[in-house]
Each structure stands twice: as structure tokens, then as C-alpha cells.
Amino acid sequence: MTHLILAIPSKGRLQDNTADFFGRAGLTFQKAGGARDYRGSLKGVPGVEVAWLSASEIARELANGTVHLGVTGLDLIHEQIPDPKPAVLPLSPLGFGHADVVVAVPQSWIDVRRMDDLDEVAAGYRLRHGRRLRVATKYVRLTRAWFAHHGIADYRIVESLGATEGAPASGAADLIVDITTTGATLAANNLKILEDGIILKSQAHLVASRMADWTEGTRAALQIILERIAAEARARDLREVKTTVADQARVARQAMERFGARAPFGAVGGGGVLTLHVPAGELWDAVEWLKQVGAETVTVGRLDYVVEARSPEITDILRQLGG
Numbered sequence: 151m152t153h154l155i156l157a158i159p160s161k162g163r164l165q166d167n168t169a170d171f172f173g174r175a176g177l178t179f180q181k182a183g184g185a186r187d188y189r190g191s192l193k194g195v196p197g198v199e200v201a202w203l204s205a206s207e208i209a210r211e212l213a214n215g216t217v218h219l220g221v222t223g224l225d226l227i228h229e230q231i232p233d234p235k236p237a238v239l240p241l242s243p244l245g246f247g248h249a250d251v252v253v254a255v256p257q258s259w260i261d262v263r264r265m266d267d268l269d270e271v272a273a274g275y276r277l278r279h280g281r282r283l284r285v286a287t288k289y290v291r292l293t294r295a296w297f298a299h300h301g302i303a304d305y306r307i308v309e310s311l312g313a314t315e316g317a318p319a320s321g322a323a324d325l326i327v328d329i330t331t332t333g334a335t336l337a338a339n340n341l342k343i344l345e346d347g348i349i350l351k352s353q354a355h356l357v358a359s360r361m362a363d364w365t366e367g368t369r370a371a372l373q374i375i376l377e378r379i380a381a382e383a384r385a386r387d388l389r390e391v392k393t394t395v396a397d398q399a400r401v402a403r404q405a406m407e408r409f410g411a412r413a414p415f416g417a418v419g420g421g422g423v424l425t426l427h428v429p430a431g432e433l434w435d436a437v438e439w440l441k442q443v444g445a446e447t448v449t450v451g452r453l454d455y456v457v458e459a460r461s462p463e464i465t466d467i468l469r470q471l472g473g
Contacts (some may be wrong), residue, residue, distance in 0.1 A: 253265070
């Protein structure tokens, strides 16, 4: 592959949130053939092909090495890929697509609160009902691993093709393993999450494939993408503070020590303006302190991007991908 292939979700809120995430970093998706086309490019970044796929397809294609980079949930990575670590490299959580993979049982099972209680139910279920406990789920691999971890073996999986949360009420299963964001849908179906029944806390991640063909060109394209994402993330967490004070070098040094601020353009004294990049959470404490050390006027602004020439984190990612 001569191009870096970036796979992004093809529909719904995940697609919109992914476009917003990349857009904040100045990375815009373009579809050459219009809205119905499933291939495109990344504006301003040569050598990148964008593929619109379902989130589950993205996880599989990352594992196969047919795409270099993709946006998908950790739940799908762990469900679709038997051994994720040698196959993929999660680069960054994206702050959306939050969902927990959970074990949920009927609320009428009053004495079943934890996985140990479920183990007791499973052990006696065949004797009472003449069959094994039935678990409805789309997450077969995660369910088997979680139940094995808790020593539960006497059950069978009913693979769910529709709305999993309705399986107990319809009689298709006795309990479920499914994803939830707020738990409201489970509660509406008279289900409760076991106290220790959270299998995985998931959200959308930017993920690289270790199995893809990482050439000099594809690594160069990846570096551009990661640098722009990192520049936006740095800026989001900082505020630019400007003022004039005596002995700028001393004030800058103390601001760095007290508030974790940066003096990105140096502070060498004289009558110039002192510019500080201050962590957003420390902003007002830093402003009050600057007033105490002689600042008459302090201006505060938001930053769009903070670009750094060298990033040890990106260097390490490229090294892990064969750079």
C-alpha cells in the first residue's frame, strides 16, 4: 500500500463525532464522489486515503493490516481480535462513544448481586430447569473470557442479532452481556447490572495496526496526523496569558514552578510582553499571583494549536510501528 489508509465510522453519531475530532485538529475529510462515496482523502495531508466502514469492520481490518489507522471502540477491538496487543496499538482515547460492556440480570433475581452469586445460580440451574443458564450477547469472546475468569462454566451463549436487552423478557435467554451508556435501557427492560459485572469500560479510540505495511511514506503521513492532533490537544488544555512585569525571567521561572506554566518564547527581561502558557485549571490562581508580583494588566486568550518541533510520544509510536 502506497497510501496510509485511515478507516472511520460510516454512519451515526460516531461518524459525526469523528469528523468533529479530526476537524478540531484542522483535518477535514473529503469524499471525491459525493456523500454516497465510501472512499476519500484528508484535505491538506498528501498520501492518505480515507475509508468509511462500520466500527466492527474497522476493528477487523486493523487486525488484518488492510488499514493503517482507524477509529473504533475498545469493546470491538477486544471482541473482534483474539489477542489485540501484537495486532494493534491504541494511540489515543477520543472522548466520545462511551459504553460499558456489562453483565445484566433480571431485577427479580433479588439474591443475585455479584458474579459469585451468578456462579451459584448457574451451578443449580440445570437441576431446577433441566437446561443450562442462557446468556444472550453479541460479545461472545468477552463473555467467555469474563465468565472463565470468575470460574463460571455451566452456561451457554445465545448469540444476539437484535436488541439484546429484550432477550430475558422474550424468554430467549436468562441474562445478557451487552453495552450500556447510562443503564436506562437496561432498567426499562427490568434488568440490573451486577455490582462486579462491568467487563470493559469502552470509548472510541484512534488505533494503529501493527500488521499494516508501514513504509517511510505511510509513517510520514501518520506523523503529520498525530502532530496536528497533539497540537490541538495541547492548546485545549492551556490558556495564553500576557502581561508586563519587572524581571520577566524570574517571574516566568516562578510561574513554571508554581503553576506548571510554560514560557514558550523565553523571558529575558526588558520592557517587552511576557507570554505564558498556563494550564487551564491553574489560570485564575496564576492571574492573581501575577497581580501580586506587579502586573497591572493581564490578558487571557484561548489557543487554537500549540505545535512542538519534537514529541517523544510520537517518536515512540513511530518506533513501535517500524520507524
